[in-house]
Amino acid sequence: MTRKNRRETFRFKPGFTIGGVAAETDPLLATCFISTNCFEAVNNIGDPRCAIIGRSGTGKTALLEELKRRYEVNTITIDPEALAFQFLGKSDMVRALRTSGVNLDYFYKLIWRHILVVEILKHYFPAESKQSNLISQLVNLIRKKLKPDPAEKRAIEYLDQWDATVLQPTHERIQEIHNNLSKRIRAKIGFYGSWFSLFGMEAGADGEIASNQETIERVRIAQEIISHIQIEDLNMARDYVGSIVLDDPQKPCYVLIDDLDRFVVDDPLVYDLIRGLTLEIYDWKRIKNVKVIYALRNNIINRIESEFKTRSYQKEKLEDQRYYLVWTRQELIELINKRLWKISVDLNFSNTPTLPEILPKHSGRHQSGLDYILERTLNRPRDIIDYINRAGALCIGKERVSMQVLQNVEDSYSQGRLAALYDEWRDNYPELNLITKILRGFPLRFNISFWSETDLMDILTDSRIKKGGWLETLSQEFQEYYKSGSTLALNTCIRKLVKLLFEVGIVGVKTSEGGTIRYCHIGDPLLSDVELDGDPQVVVHPMFHRALGVNPWTK
Numbered sequence: 362m363t364r365k366n367r368r369e370t371f372r373f374k375p376g377f378t379i380g381g382v383a384a385e386t387d388p389l390l391a392t393c394f395i396s397t398n399c400f401e402a403v404n405n406i407g408d409p410r411c412a413i414i415g416r417s418g419t420g421k422t423a424l425l426e427e428l429k430r431r432y433e434v435n436t437i438t439i440d441p442e443a444l445a446f447q448f449l450g451k452s453d454m455v456r457a458l459r460t461s462g463v464n465l466d467y468f469y470k471l472i473w474r475h476i477l478v479v480e481i482l483k484h485y486f487p488a489e490s491k492q493s494n495l496i497s498q499l500v501n502l503i504r505k506k507l508k509p510d511p512a513e514k515r516a517i518e519y520l521d522q523w524d525a526t527v528l529q530p531t532h533e534r535i536q537e538i539h540n541n542l543s544k545r546i547r548a549k550i551g552f553y554g555s556w557f558s559l560f561g562m563e564a565g566a567d568g569e570i571a572s573n574q575e576t577i578e579r580v581r582i583a584q585e586i587i588s589h590i591q592i593e594d595l596n597m598a599r600d601y602v603g604s605i606v607l608d609d610p611q612k613p614c615y616v617l618i619d620d621l622d623r624f625v626v627d628d629p630l631v632y633d634l635i636r637g638l639t640l641e642i643y644d645w646k647r648i649k650n651v652k653v654i655y656a657l658r659n660n661i662i663n664r665i666e667s668e669f670k671t672r673s674y675q676k677e678k679l680e681d682q683r684y685y686l687v688w689t690r691q692e693l694i695e696l697i698n699k700r701l702w703k704i705s706v707d708l709n710f711s712n713t714p715t716l717p718e719i720l721p722k723h724s725g726r727h728q729s730g731l732d733y734i735l736e737r738t739l740n741r742p743r744d745i746i747d748y749i750n751r752a753g754a755l756c757i758g759k760e761r762v763s764m765q766v767l768q769n770v771e772d773s774y775s776q777g778r779l780a781a782l783y784d785e786w787r788d789n790y791p792e793l794n795l796i797t798k799i800l801r802g803f804p805l806r807f808n809i810s811f812w813s814e815t816d817l818m819d820i821l822t823d824s825r826i827k828k829g830g831w832l833e834t835l836s837q838e839f840q841e842y843y844k845s846g847s848t849l850a851l852n853t854c855i856r857k858l859v860k861l862l863f864e865v866g867i868v869g870v871k872t873s874e875g876g877t878i879r880y881c882h883i884g885d886p887l888l889s890d891v892e893l894d895g896d897p898q899v900v901v902h903p904m905f906h907r908a909l910g911v912n913p914w915t916k
Contacts, residue, residue: 371712371760379704393696403684411682412683417743419688432613438619445535448535458556461562465587467588469636473638478602481602481651549582616651618656621655639679643678643679643682687883694715719762721761730764730767737774744904792827792830800905805911810896813851817839867905868901
């Protein structure tokens with residue numbers, strides 16, 4: 362082989378990237394997908410696990426994209442933003458009922474059930490195929506199989522209605538369901554003023570405010586109507602769609618729902634709608650040849666379960682549907698190795714290096730480059746891809762990354778990961794950037810007792826605290842506890858801060874001498890009160906050392 366034709370060995374080229382940090386912008390996602398246990402579970406139509414729960418950057422969207430790629434013809438994607446739920450967010454009826462404490466779960470389930478059934482019909486009977494005529498054929502097919510049962514006739518009538526309205530825009534279908542409920546409640550109560558005056562939140566047209574007794578009775582009536590929403594017809598219509606339309610076990614149907622945290626509606630309503638969806642999907646397990654799969658961030662599911670405790674929402678019965686997405690060390694290495702292989706093939710390199718081969722090796726007391734990087738991640742693909750991309754950009758023309766380079770890019774990497782973490786938890790803790798002030802300049806490890814009242818007050822007196830926010834609530838609790846003594850107030854509030862910082866991933870906790878450090882991405886994502894008994898050690902996660910100005914050598 363001549364020197365001119367000789368293929369060069371792997372080296373970092375200008376514009377090097379091991380992939381995008383987000384699935385939507387990752388050019389290597391389709392060709393370098395890693396089939397994990399989570400994918401195999403949700404891919405299996407007979408496996409009840411259909412909820413992919415994980416933090417940002419763990420690959421939830423990537424799993425859904427791979428399902429779409431493999432089962433393109435039999436995959437239906439529902440975009441929550443396209444469902445026009447804004448109407449509900451602006452509804453006086455919904456706002457008044459929520460404020461009055463009426464449980465709207467059945468109402469939300471009805472909306473989701475209608476959306477799911479209609480979206481399946483729209484997929485299998487597209488408009489260009491004369492949809493209305495085909496639905497008529499479906500109804501006729503069902504008629505031939507049915508006995509003259511009144512309930513079954515109502516199901517046919519329900520489908521007959523869709524013959525003319527299935528192409529109706531989503532927001533119009535939602536508005537119709539909403540208006541029907543509104544009419545029923547008003548008719549039962551016999552009141553046609555504003556919804557807020559109906560429940561005593563403002564004066565009516567006559568200037569009078571509903572009495573306590575009147576309000577209680579109206580809330581009872583509204584709750585009774587909502588709790589007995591008749592969806593049997595829709596239930597049977599759903600069952601028939603499952604048995605008639607989705608009757609081929611060789612062609613399972615996947616309905617995919619992502620980005621549930623991006624609803625363009627009033628924030629509290631987002632959680633109501635997501636809770637309604639989780640309850641509705643539980644009822645779809647009886648439909649054997651369809652699987653509704655949705656992805657949700659940990660912090661969203663945590664908030665739903667901590668703030669919304671109703672009789673209809675039982676965590677235990679929903680737990681079997683969930684797969685908590687976590688990555689092992691070996692899976693992360695395999696992910697990067699596959700991408701290195703793809704890059705080597707595309708650039709015609711003569712060799713295909715593995716991740717350990719392009720990083721510094723273990724030497725004496727110095728850890729390997731691989732351990733150095735993984736220690737600074739939350740075991741997520743996004744973290745390791747981001748770190749390697751930053752390091753590779755400083756190694757153009759070289760075959761390996763030096764330890765000096767890994768340390769040089771750590772500043773920008775750490776700052777970027779902290780900014781992303783603030784964004785990830787903005788809905789739960791919008792003042793997280795103020796809370797992390799308490800860690801700046803602290804040593805790597807310290808006991809809870811290391812914090813002083815001065816440290817705590819530095820946060821609680823910050824002028825940027827938002828009214829009604831988490832920190833204002835903590836400040837009010839501190840003042841209340843202070844009446845019983847400063848020590849009680851300090852210990853109680855510091856422990857609340859530690860639990861929060863642990864939940865978001867900024868710190869880990871070592872509960873006993875000789876024990877291991879526990880982080881939220883390894884095991885239970887929440888700390889119990891028992892684990893904070895005594896004076897446990899708090900450890901700042903290495904990912905955030907540089908961003909928070911933590912000195913790992915300070916004691």
